[in-house]
Amino acid sequence: MSLDWLYSLDELNAYRLDTEKGKERLEAQIKNLPGLLTVAGITLPKKPRILCLMAGSCIEGIAFAQVYDADVNCVDMQERLLAKGLKEAKKRKLKLHVVRGDVREPSKLVTGKFDLITVLGQPLPHMGIFDFDQTIKDVKKLLAKNGTFLIDQSDLIFRILPQYRDAMTSNLEPPVLSIHREFNPRHGYFERLYFGRTRHDAYKIYMWAPWIIEYMLKKNGFTKVEVKPYVDPYNMAQTYLHTARSPIH
Numbered sequence: 001m002s003l004d005w006l007y008s009l010d011e012l013n014a015y016r017l018d019t020e021k022g023k024e025r026l027e028a029q030i031k032n033l034p035g036l037l038t039v040a041g042i043t044l045p046k047k048p049r050i051l052c053l054m055a056g057s058c059i060e061g062i063a064f065a066q067v068y069d070a071d072v073n074c075v076d077m078q079e080r081l082l083a084k085g086l087k088e089a090k091k092r093k094l095k096l097h098v099v100r101g102d103v104r105e106p107s108k109l110v111t112g113k114f115d116l117i118t119v120l121g122q123p124l125p126h127m128g129i130f131d132f133d134q135t136i137k138d139v140k141k142l143l144a145k146n147g148t149f150l151i152d153q154s155d156l157i158f159r160i161l162p163q164y165r166d167a168m169t170s171n172l173e174p175p176v177l178s179i180h181r182e183f184n185p186r187h188g189y190f191e192r193l194y195f196g197r198t199r200h201d202a203y204k205i206y207m208w209a210p211w212i213i214e215y216m217l218k219k220n221g222f223t224k225v226e227v228k229p230y231v232d233p234y235n236m237a238q239t240y241l242h243t244a245r246s247p248i249h
Contacts, residue, residue: 015121017084025234026088029063032128032233039230040241041119042148044068048115050061051142053074053103054123058085058096064116067096072096072108075103085113104134105125106142113144124208128187129216136220143246148221152230154237155209210240217244 016022037044048070052061053076062085072095076082082098089096101109106117115232117139123210124132138165139149177195181202189206210227217225222244
């Protein structure tokens with residue numbers, strides 16, 4: 001199952017750097033990043049080291065590198081998207097490195113300590129709770145003293161359920177039909193079939209909510225875990241910023 005087709009559709013192509021909406025979103029991230037960190041209560045040191053997990057085409061990573069002169073590492077499984085981000089970063093002469101790999105064990109992919117580790121752009125619906133639990137455990141090894149783990153996510157449960165029976169996806173263009181295929185209560189995902197004019201595919205969507213992420217961060221020993229509402233101009237649902245500080249060793 002490839003996410004390429006799903007992310008070529010209207011609302012989601014803002015997460016791809018090779019689209020006009022993606023380029024607009026990058027410029028918006030560069031403009032809004034200081035405000036986002038202010039809401040999250042994060043103050044970065046000069047020339048910080050930042051690790052972006054599930055980075056896609058590195059939109060957030062490029063913004064951090066440009067605004068804060070940061071040394072940024074972007075990790076994702078999709079090499080093609082990472083290549084687009086690296087190309088844009090080189091064009092802007094930014095310090096950005098890309099690594100294709102499994103974000104469940106980031107300490108095997110990068111070295112050193114990071115002032116900020118992020119999961120931004122709300123990618124968690126593509127990852128199960130058990131896998132992300134492994135990621136959280138491993139992030140603890142990579143955070144610098146006084147470092148912060150930052151995650152953004154809206155409440156998918158209430159957002160999706162009211163429209164779950166609808167077959168026509170109102171937010172995608174060109175029109176796509178979507179029907180239920182399976183719900184897995186043990187692993188917390190549902191699978192739907194999407195039918196376009198020329199192709200179809202099946203996608204798993206994992207259910208996430210702010211209280212789940214908050215619990216997981218506290219369970220794994222992070223200190224000063226906070227959840228704050230944030231207005232994301234590229235997401236119609238209410239977004240929440242989750243911050244967690246380096247665990248006490």
